[in-house]
Amino acid sequence: MLKIDFTLDPPRLEKKIARLWDLSAVKIRSIEESWDRSHGSPVFTAAGRYGSRGWTEWTEGFQFGSALLQFDATGDRTFLELGRKRIVERMASHITHFGVHDHGFNNISTYGNLHRLMGEGRIEWNEWENHFYALALKCSGAVQARRWTTIHDGGYIYSFNGPHSLFVDTVRSLRALAVSCRLGHALMEENDRPVSLLQRLVEHAWSTARYSVYYGEGRDVYDVRGRVAHESIFNTNDGNYRCPGSQQGYSSFSTWTRGLAWAMCGFAEQLEFLQTIDDDALRPMGGRDDVEGFMLKAARATCDFYLENVPTDGIPYWDTAAPMLAGSLRHLERPADPYNDHEPVDSSAAAIAAQGLLRLGRYLQSKGLDEEGRRNWQAGMTVLDTLLAPPYLSTEESHQGLILHSVYHRPNGWDYVPPGRKVPCGESTMWGDYHVRELALYVQRVHRGDPYLTFWTEAREL
Numbered sequence: 001m002l003k004i005d006f007t008l009d010p011p012r013l014e015k016k017i018a019r020l021w022d023l024s025a026v027k028i029r030s031i032e033e034s035w036d037r038s039h040g041s042p043v044f045t046a047a048g049r050y051g052s053r054g055w056t057e058w059t060e061g062f063q064f065g066s067a068l069l070q071f072d073a074t075g076d077r078t079f080l081e082l083g084r085k086r087i088v089e090r091m092a093s094h095i096t097h098f099g100v101h102d103h104g105f106n107n108i109s110t111y112g113n114l115h116r117l118m119g120e121g122r123i124e125w126n127e128w129e130n131h132f133y134a135l136a137l138k139c140s141g142a143v144q145a146r147r148w149t150t151i152h153d154g155g156y157i158y159s160f161n162g163p164h165s166l167f168v169d170t171v172r173s174l175r176a177l178a179v180s181c182r183l184g185h186a187l188m189e190e191n192d193r194p195v196s197l198l199q200r201l202v203e204h205a206w207s208t209a210r211y212s213v214y215y216g217e218g219r220d221v222y223d224v225r226g227r228v229a230h231e232s233i234f235n236t237n238d239g240n241y242r243c244p245g246s247q248q249g250y251s252s253f254s255t256w257t258r259g260l261a262w263a264m265c266g267f268a269e270q271l272e273f274l275q276t277i278d279d280d281a282l283r284p285m286g287g288r289d290d291v292e293g294f295m296l297k298a299a300r301a302t303c304d305f306y307l308e309n310v311p312t313d314g315i316p317y318w319d320t321a322a323p324m325l326a327g328s329l330r331h332l333e334r335p336a337d338p339y340n341d342h343e344p345v346d347s348s349a350a351a352i353a354a355q356g357l358l359r360l361g362r363y364l365q366s367k368g369l370d371e372e373g374r375r376n377w378q379a380g381m382t383v384l385d386t387l388l389a390p391p392y393l394s395t396e397e398s399h400q401g402l403i404l405h406s407v408y409h410r411p412n413g414w415d416y417v418p419p420g421r422k423v424p425c426g427e428s429t430m431w432g433d434y435h436v437r438e439l440a441l442y443v444q445r446v447h448r449g450d451p452y453l454t455f456w457t458e459a460r461e462l
Contacts, residue, residue, distance in 0.1 A: 001332055003312040006374075008381040010447030016388035017440045021073050024437060026397050028067055032082065034400075037090070044408050045427045046416035048399035053414060056160060058102040060090060062434035065109030069437040072117060073444060080123065087111065095140050101159050103144035104173030108455050109434065111136040112179055119457025134183050141180020142187040144173060145200045152239035155200070156207040159231070161247070166232040168212040168259045170204065171266030175455045177201040178273050182456055198277065202285045205270060207232075209298040211241055213263060222253040226305025227320070230259040248409050254321030255309070258349040260302055264356030267299035271363050272454065299360050300372075306353050307379055311336040314354070314383035315392070318346045318410050338391055338405035341422040344415070347392050348406040348432030354383035355439045384443060387436055394428060401428020403436045 031050055035042060041060035042050035067083035070076065087110045094106040115133035117123045148155055149163045159167040181197040189195055211232040216225030229244035229252060249256025274282070274292055282288045310316040313335035317325060324342035325331055336345045361377030364370075386392060387403055394401050406429040407415045415424035442453045 001312065002307045002310050002314045002379055002382065004307075004375065004379050005382045005385065006378050008378060008385055010381075010443050013381070013385060013388065013443060014447060016385070017444050020388055020393065020402070020436070020440050021070065023393070023395065023397075024066070024070055024402055024433075025074070025076070025079070027394070027400055027402050027433070028070055028079065028082075030397075030400050031063065042430055044406070044415065044429045045399070045401045047418070048396070048401065048427075050400045050428075050430070053408070056100050056102065057094075058100060058105055059430040061094065061106030061109040062430045064091065065113055066430075066434050066437055068110070068113040068117070069434070069441055072113070072122065073437070073441050080117075083110070084114065087114070091136075095136050096143055098143055098147065099160060101144070101147060101157050101167060101170045101173055103140045103176035104170075105431070107136065107140040108175045108179065111140070112175070112455055115179075116455070116457040120451055137176070137179045138183050138185040139180075141176045141178075141197055142185060144176045145180075145187045145195065145197050148200065149234065149236060150239060151207070151234055151241070153210075154203040154207050156204045157200075161231070163236050164234050165245070166207060166211060166234065167247075168208060168228050168230055168232075169262045171208045171212075171270070172262050174201050174204060174266065174270060177204075178270070179456050182276070196284075198281060199285060201270075202282075202291055205267070206291075206294055208263070209267070209294045213298045213301060215297070215301055220253075224305070226260075226301040226303075226308075227255040228260050228263050228302060229253075230256045248411065250319040250322050250411070254319050255305070256319050257306075257310075257316040257346055258318075258352065260306060260316075261349040261352035261356065263298065263302045264306060264353050265359070266356075267295050267302070268356045268359035268363065269455065271295050271299060272359060273456070276456070299356070299363075303353075303357055303360055303376055303379075306357070310350075313386045314379070315345050315347055315350045315386060315405070316353075317343050318349075318407050319343075322410075338425045339421070344407045344410060344424045345405050346407050347387060347403045348429050348435065350383050351387060351403060351432055351435040351439055354380045354387070355435065355442060356380075357383065358439075358442065381443070384439055388440075399428075402433040404428055406432035 040052040041057045043053040043059050064083050064086045067079040071080040111133045147157050149158045156166045157170050159165040177197045187195040214223045214227045230249045231245035233242045233245050244252040246252050309320050315336040322343040338345045357376045357380030361373045364373030392403050394404050407424050416427050445453050
């Protein structure tokens with residue numbers, strides 16, 4: 001169980017966050033100078049060097065988005081120009097990629113960050129450039145929403161496994177639909193029939209909350225409040241739910257912690273997004289109380305589960321029921337050990353989850369739930385504090401990763417196991433590095449009183 005430090009505040013982490021940005025600059029430049037783009041996208045490190053893994057190119061947006069976050073945090077325009085250049089060169093295919101559920105990862109991290117920065121006045125206003133970013137975001141949201149399976153009680157954006165498959169990860173790709181919707185866009189179907197992107201966002205979120213998240217309500221004998229299933233499988237002939245599944249977790253009835261983190265962060269930031277939507281727009285979906293109600297229920301349950309099922313320092317093992325952990329809870333009574341001989345930890349899950357805890361904490365406090373809100377906020381700060389120091393912060397300039405002890409696909413055995421070790425450790429992933437940057441930027445902005453970090457922009461909307 002996480003041991004929450006209630007004394008932490010953003011000023012206490014200022015020097016650690018500054019150190020992270022210093023290291024981050026070195027890592028971004030190293031990857032840029034060494035990467036052969038014919039190999040695809042960098043995914044994870046092996047012996048400290050980034051390599052690719054041909055499955056889908058879902059990490060390229062994190063690579064170039066990291067340069068934009070570096071500029072946002074430090075004001076160093078060389079990273080802004082690097083990000084802009086590579087986005088124009090490499091990211092167009094991601095806008096119209098109908099084969100993946102990753103638009104919120106690739107396109108919000110790139111075009112979305114540029115559109116936000118211009119809207120905030122952080123980069124010089126250029127009408128045509130802003131139109132370019134906005135058009136990319138409009139198209140991305142519609143393309144993502146088109147990847148749709150209708151079920152008997154709603155629908156969902158289906159995963160690359162096919163129309164029968166709902167991934168919990170995709171709740172964070174809803175950012176693509178949200179931004180496109182805010183820009184006044186709609187998906188156009190046959191006979192010029194418009195499909196509301198907000199409607200699809202809410203329906204997908206509801207399906208995820210209903211089928212991917214458990215609430216301790218007797219759904220099955222493994223129904224523990226807050227745990228998640230990585231995959232939910234449906235019969236596409238009749239639209240009925242069939243069973244849980246897992247691609248990257250240990251089993252269908254255990255909790256893959258990065259999937260848990262995606263749910264925590266995704267639902268928390270959608271609750272923030274809904275505050276920008278008029279009541280009338282939510283009425284066709286059941287009204288604000290219903291929509292916010294199911295999202296808040298899912299966010300609370302998943303965040304509570306995380307706090308109760310991680311080691312004391314807030315860094316989870318890759319799955320809560322990983323086989324060498326099964327039968328013992330002693331690993332939850334001490335800090336995580338990334339160098340153990342049994343099961344790997346996943347720092348990337350911690351980086352994603354911490355942002356969910358912070359955002360939910362702030363949301364709850366805005367609703368007058370001060371005690372619960374503060375608990376979540378301080379939990380997020382505690383996890384960030386852990387990540388900003390060894391053994392998780394990568395201080396060796398020769399290592400291209402920013403946070404260590406992240407894993408990709410444990411069941412497939414893709415992750416690098418160092419000589420003399422029995423399980424993966426000491427390596428980084430592109431999404432882990434991106435999300436620790438996003439997390440640090442979030443807290444830095446809070447500390448400095450800068451505009452609150454969102455995935456959309458409030459200013460100069462088209």
